[in-house]
Amino acid sequence: MTELRFKSVFDIIGPVMVGPSSSHTAGAARIGKVVHDIFGEKPEKVTIHLYESFAKTYRGHGTDIALVGGLLGMEPDDERLSDSLKIAYEKGIKVAFVPESKEVDHPNTAKIKLVKGDHNLTVTGVSIGGGNIQISEINGFKMSLSLGTPTYITVHQDVSGMIAKVTDVFSNLNINIGTMTVTRASKGEKAIMIIEVDERRQRDEILQKLRALPNVDSATYFE
Numbered sequence: 282m283t284e285l286r287f288k289s290v291f292d293i294i295g296p297v298m299v300g301p302s303s304s305h306t307a308g309a310a311r312i313g314k315v316v317h318d319i320f321g322e323k324p325e326k327v328t329i330h331l332y333e334s335f336a337k338t339y340r341g342h343g344t345d346i347a348l349v350g351g352l353l354g355m356e357p358d359d360e361r362l363s364d365s366l367k368i369a370y371e372k373g374i375k376v377a378f379v380p381e382s383k384e385v386d387h388p389n390t391a392k393i394k395l396v397k398g399d400h401n402l403t404v405t406g407v408s409i410g411g412g413n414i415q416i417s418e419i420n421g422f423k424m425s426l427s428l429g430t431p432t433y434i435t436v437h438q439d440v441s442g443m444i445a446k447v448t449d450v451f452s453n454l455n456i457n458i459g460t461m462t463v464t465r466a467s468k469g470e471k472a473i474m475i476i477e478v479d480e481r482r483q484r485d486e487i488l489q490k491l492r493a494l495p496n497v498d499s500a501t502y503f504e
Contacts, residue, residue: 306342306343306344306346306347306357306362307347307357307408307412308347308389308408308409308410308411308412308413308414309335309343309344309347309348309351309389309391309408310347310348310350310351310355310356310357310359310362311351311357311408311412311414312348312351312391312393312404312406312407312408312414312416313347313348313349313350313351313352313353313355313393314351314352314354314355314356315351315404315406315414315416315503316351316352316393316395316402316404316406317351317352317353317354318354318434318499318501318503319402319404319419319434319436319473319499319501320395320397320400320402320436320499321436321498321499321501322397322400323372323374323397324352324374324395324396324397325373325374325375325396325397325398326374326375326377326395326396326397327349327352327369327374327375327376327377327393327394327395327396328376328377328379328393328394329345329348329349329376329377329378329379329391329392329393329394330379330381330391330392330393330394331344331378331379331380331381331390331391332381332383332384332385332388332390332391332392333384333385333387333388333389333390334388334389335388335389335390335391335408336380336381336382337380339378339380343363344391345366345378346362346363346364346365346366347362347365348391348393349365349366349369349376350362350365352369352393352395353365353368353369353372357412386407386417387407387409389407389408389409390405390406390407390417391405391406391407391408392404392405392406392418393405393406399470400471401420401471402419402420402471403418403419403420403421404416404418404419404420405417405418405419413427414427415427419464419473419475420464420465420473421464422462422464424462424475426475429504430459430477430478430504431477431478431479431480431481431484431502431503431504432475432476432477432478432502432503432504433474433475433476433478433487433488433491433500433501433502434473434474434475434476434500434501434502434503435447435473435474435476435491435497435499435500436471436472436473436497436498436499436500437471437472437473437474437494437496437497437498438469438470438471438472438496438498439465439467439468439469439470439471439472440469440496443472443474443494443496443497444463444474446494446495447474447476447491447494447497448461450487450490450491450494451476451478451487454483454486454487456478456479456480456482456483456487457478457479457480458476458477458478458479459477459478459479460476460477461474461475461476461477462474462475463475471498481504484502487502488500488501488502
């Protein structure tokens with residue numbers, strides 16, 4: 282007899298959500314929420330490129346309202362999710378959906394571009410089923426971020442010494458860094474640090490210390 286193994290209860294019953302599909306609504310909302318947290322402020326303009334299954338069914342399955350709801354900071358079970366497009370409009374956020382014909386590695390893929398003044402962010406997210414997601418690209422930098430590991434993401438100014446200051450926060454609290462990725466738009470502009478650690482403890486203290494560092498615009502935690 283084959284033994285079935287599940288990583289969590291969500292693999293069996295699915296996530297708590299608003300909408301018909303864990304992949305097209307819950308997963309999409311989580312992609313949007315991650316992008317919202319990384320960007321750290323209200324965008325002026327959002328362009329969402331949709332691929333394969335997302336491109337074909339985004340209106341019927343509510344992927345559009347889910348992505349925008351997440352970009353507004355909503356969780357998949359937020360009752361306001363169904364009104365997200367209206368809320369974005371009322372907030373003065375210009376949103377455009379661009380269905381793409383290009384084939385990609387996963388059918389539930391969205392590339393989201395946010396702009397506010399000279400602050401730009403592009404994130405590619407994939408809804409892999411059961412409400413689970415992966416981030417495969419940030420500002421053109423390829424990665425495989427499943428958010429199943431305790432992860433901190435900082436957005437900061439690209440100035441000398443930032444990496445040392447951030448890693449000192451973890452070292453001083455005896456938190457081991459498993460992997461670390463640093464990417465930037467261009468020299469001296471906005472940069473992003475993605476840090477996966479081995480332990481979940483002292484999350485609030487770490488976030489407080491990261492946010493207090495000079496030249497750090499935002500610091501967020503995911504798992």
